[in-house]
Amino acid sequence: MKKLLVFALVAVMALGLAVSASAQTYKVGVSIYQFTDNFMTLYRNEIENYFKTLETDDVKFEITMADGKNDMAEQTNQIQNFITQGMDVIILNLVQTSSADAVIDQVVAAGIPLVLINREPLAYDKDGNTLDEAYEGILNNAQVCYVGADARQSGTFQGEMGAELDNKGDINGDGKVSYIMIEGDPENIDAQYRTEFSVKALKDAGIEVECLDDQVGNWDQTKGQELCANALNIYGDKVEVVFCNNDAMALGAATAIQTAGRKVGEDIYLLGVDALEEAVQLVKDGEMTGTVLNDHIGQSHAAVDVAVKLLKGEEIQNYYWVDYVKVNKAYVDAQ
Numbered sequence: 001m002k003k004l005l006v007f008a009l010v011a012v013m014a015l016g017l018a019v020s021a022s023a024q025t026y027k028v029g030v031s032i033y034q035f036t037d038n039f040m041t042l043y044r045n046e047i048e049n050y051f052k053t054l055e056t057d058d059v060k061f062e063i064t065m066a067d068g069k070n071d072m073a074e075q076t077n078q079i080q081n082f083i084t085q086g087m088d089v090i091i092l093n094l095v096q097t098s099s100a101d102a103v104i105d106q107v108v109a110a111g112i113p114l115v116l117i118n119r120e121p122l123a124y125d126k127d128g129n130t131l132d133e134a135y136e137g138i139l140n141n142a143q144v145c146y147v148g149a150d151a152r153q154s155g156t157f158q159g160e161m162g163a164e165l166d167n168k169g170d171i172n173g174d175g176k177v178s179y180i181m182i183e184g185d186p187e188n189i190d191a192q193y194r195t196e197f198s199v200k201a202l203k204d205a206g207i208e209v210e211c212l213d214d215q216v217g218n219w220d221q222t223k224g225q226e227l228c229a230n231a232l233n234i235y236g237d238k239v240e241v242v243f244c245n246n247d248a249m250a251l252g253a254a255t256a257i258q259t260a261g262r263k264v265g266e267d268i269y270l271l272g273v274d275a276l277e278e279a280v281q282l283v284k285d286g287e288m289t290g291t292v293l294n295d296h297i298g299q300s301h302a303a304v305d306v307a308v309k310l311l312k313g314e315e316i317q318n319y320y321w322v323d324y325v326k327v328n329k330a331y332v333d334a335q
């Protein structure tokens, strides 16, 4: 009887081993342009969380998450390491979209599928200007895709939230909206489009605009605060709207606005993008006019889902788009 029990136990253990030995582990290399970026931190954490939820007894994911440190040379090394380590798929948030060609070529030559996220490479003309066109490096490769949100939509939503105000943003009633613009990384299409389309939405609503100041804050909260404080110092009450290309900079601007003794909703308006938790709270409290949800959950899940399809050898599209959502007081109150 005892012998039988021991035999049964050994058999069960052997079976367990056989099952776990048959589990397939996929190696996933992820490189993020910069770990300290607020929005990309939410995004990369959700990539890891979501991969975990997709694991089964038979399928496991081994994720290597690398910090590009906002340095293209560093990121290029990481990609070379991913290739040497034989990653089964790479998810990449480029430091510089102008390096997209070189990177795509390397990864494709190594036979590794590639999912680009967040920083959309666009076609360039011969003078290096970005063209409003899909990128051939993506279109021409069956195992390469881009997952993102169309930044034109986020800019438009920002402008529309301004135009939808009772006074359309014209606080002093002089017939025009005087604004300052705080931009993200200027090489980044999100920064370019948000800057252009927020103002375009105001103009499209028949509003006259005046740009008092346009500065680069590189997506950074401290920089956003500094630039907004400077502009308020120089232009004072003339500043009616502060547009920030993202919420990190808007959070900084909110601090500068308070410090300058100004009151959002009364003598100034403030608009951001991302819908970071802290920014949504400020919208609730009336300390920000609005933000735009940059759906890191939708985007990270779409990126992981397509990575899994690639691992399974399934066909994919070259582009996947996730919508933005306007987040103003009416929206947060209704939640």
Ligand code: GAL
Pocket (backbone or CB within 6 Å): 037, 038, 039, 040, 118, 119, 184, 188, 190, 219, 245, 246, 247, 248, 273, 274, 294
């Ligand atoms: C944008 C986001 C910014 C910053 C940037 C990085 O989509 O709004 O906050 O994360 O991506 O490329």
